[in-house]
Amino acid sequence: MIILLTGGCGFIGSAVIRHLMNKTKHSIINIDCMTYAASVESTAKFLKDSRYKHEQTNINDLNSLKKIFQKYSPDAVMHLAAESHVDRSIDGPGAFIETNIIGTYNLLEASREYWSNLEHPQKDNFKFHHISTDEVFGHLELNESPFNKNTPYNPRSPYSASKASSDHLVRAWRDTYGLPTFITNTTNNYGPWHFPEKLIPLITLNAIHGKELPVYGDGANIRDWLFVEDHAEALVKAIEYGEPGDTYTIGARQPRTNLQVVEAICDILDEIQPTPEGTRRQLIRYVADRPGHDFRYEIDPTYAEQKLGWKAKHNFEAGIRKTIQWYLDNRMWWQKILDQRYAGQRLGGKNNVR
Numbered sequence: 403m404i405i406l407l408t409g410g411c412g413f414i415g416s417a418v419i420r421h422l423m424n425k426t427k428h429s430i431i432n433i434d435c436m437t438y439a440a441s442v443e444s445t446a447k448f449l450k451d452s453r454y455k456h457e458q459t460n461i462n463d464l465n466s467l468k469k470i471f472q473k474y475s476p477d478a479v480m481h482l483a484a485e486s487h488v489d490r491s492i493d494g495p496g497a498f499i500e501t502n503i504i505g506t507y508n509l510l511e512a513s514r515e516y517w518s519n520l521e522h523p524q525k526d527n528f529k530f531h532h533i534s535t536d537e538v539f540g541h542l543e544l545n546e547s548p549f550n551k552n553t554p555y556n557p558r559s560p561y562s563a564s565k566a567s568s569d570h571l572v573r574a575w576r577d578t579y580g581l582p583t584f585i586t587n588t589t590n591n592y593g594p595w596h597f598p599e600k601l602i603p604l605i606t607l608n609a610i611h612g613k614e615l616p617v618y619g620d621g622a623n624i625r626d627w628l629f630v631e632d633h634a635e636a637l638v639k640a641i642e643y644g645e646p647g648d649t650y651t652i653g654a655r656q657p658r659t660n661l662q663v664v665e666a667i668c669d670i671l672d673e674i675q676p677t678p679e680g681t682r683r684q685l686i687r688y689v690a691d692r693p694g695h696d697f698r699y700e701i702d703p704t705y706a707e708q709k710l711g712w713k714a715k716h717n718f719e720a721g722i723r724k725t726i727q728w729y730l731d732n733r734m735w736w737q738k739i740l741d742q743r744y745a746g747q748r749l750g751g752k753n754n755v756r
């Protein structure tokens with residue numbers, strides 16, 4: 403299969419490319435315009451492989467998208483390109499509207515034009531896979547059941563509202579034009595190559611440097627943590643076996659409070675790299691909360707597990723250990739980011755300065 407994949411230099415996209423290149427025979431056209439969070443190193447080793455091509459194009463450039471479809475004749479689309487950081491969406495929602503909503507619209511239109519002109523059987527087998535988030539469902543109280551594919555939408559941040567909009571567009575293009583689309587909604591990912599603005603890489607790097615560890619609010623918010631390589635495997639199963647019109651909610655059944663996550667990072671680093679100052683838990687600081695902070699996300703992955711024949715392999719303890727070791731072994735990558743692109747400052751509301 404020739405897969406046109408957007409956002410392949412991002413955290414999850416690059417994990418999907420590594421999985422496709424290392425574990426399958428599919429070919430990949432990676433459309434990535436290289437925003438601040440993209441990392442060319444995460445897929446660089448495939449640049450000389452004839453199964454992999456990188457087109458540095460913005461998904462809002464409709465003419466270029468159309469040319470890429472004609473040039474490569476893909477069998478499927480995996481759409482991962484997105485602005486994804488909730489705190490940045492609070493500071494500047496415009497980029498989220500542009501990329502997540504307008505960009506998805508452009509990709510749908512380019513796909514529709516290309517697919518309409520395909521011949522059988524390529525036309526019958528074509529799939530458009532939209533990769534989305536569980537944040538479109540809003541948030542849960544402690545006593546509520548985890549999200550599943552029938553949970554009503556209730557996005558609460560500019561980021562999740564933009565992803566919810568893109569999900570609606572993707573479904574509308576199927577219902578209206580017959581474009582064979584389906585959606586996966588996934589819970590929090592973590593692992594190698596994660597840009598250090600998100601909780602786990604930010605805390606890991608601060609803890610390595612002996613810097614303060616910012617915990618929003620009281621640290622009781624809950625996230626359900628999925629190791630990115632397990633997610634990549636699920637997404638590849640989905641493009642191979644997913645049914646147009648369906649929705650798959652993907653997770654690992656590993657909910658933890660933010661405080662549990664931060665303490666786990668401290669304890670593992672203390673074990674691997676003890677410091678004379680004592681436990682890194684002393685560095686934890688409770689800081690002003692994120693505006694509109696979603697309390698709890700949790701996914702029920704049962705349906706996706708049954709339909710896709712997939713199950714997450716890592717529990718949180720195994721995944722976080724691998725992740726921390728990866729950051730310790732890959733200083734060259736993240737040091738350049740800290741020096742040139744993002745030094746770990748607080749994002750998400752000018753009133754929330756630490």
Ligand code: DAU
Pocket residue numbers: 486487488489534535536537588589590591599600601602604616617618619623624625660692699
């Ligand atoms: O549920 C999936 C979503 O998970 C994805 O769609 C998003 O793209 C992804 O960013 C993530 O959203 P979160 O807002 O949950 O991730 P983040 O890493 O920003 O924050 C995780 C939790 O940690 C959240 O409750 C806020 C808190 N937090 C975050 C940072 C950056 C802190 O307490 N301190 C921090 O410094």
